[in-house]
Amino acid sequence: MELKERLSAQTPVWFKKIRKVAIRLTALATALLAAGVTIPGFTLPEIVNLICSWVIVGGICAGLTASTAKTDASV
DSSP states (O other): OHHHHHHHSOOOHHHHHHHHHHHHHHHHHHHHHHHHHHSTTOOOOHHHHHHHHHHHHHHHHHHHHHHTOOSOTTO
């Protein structure tokens, strides 16, 4: 019940910016990983694959955390 209230509450401006950055980084890392799989002859070094995987996980976590932030300080 509280999660539903948090997701529907007003989000502070700072957390909206964090969410936008997280979405953009996650989309970029996903595009790099997808390009490495779908384009023939385009291979990424193993370290780039690893970094992209961690950026995707971090971006999802940061985006979800920023989405649950509330302007109301009563919590």
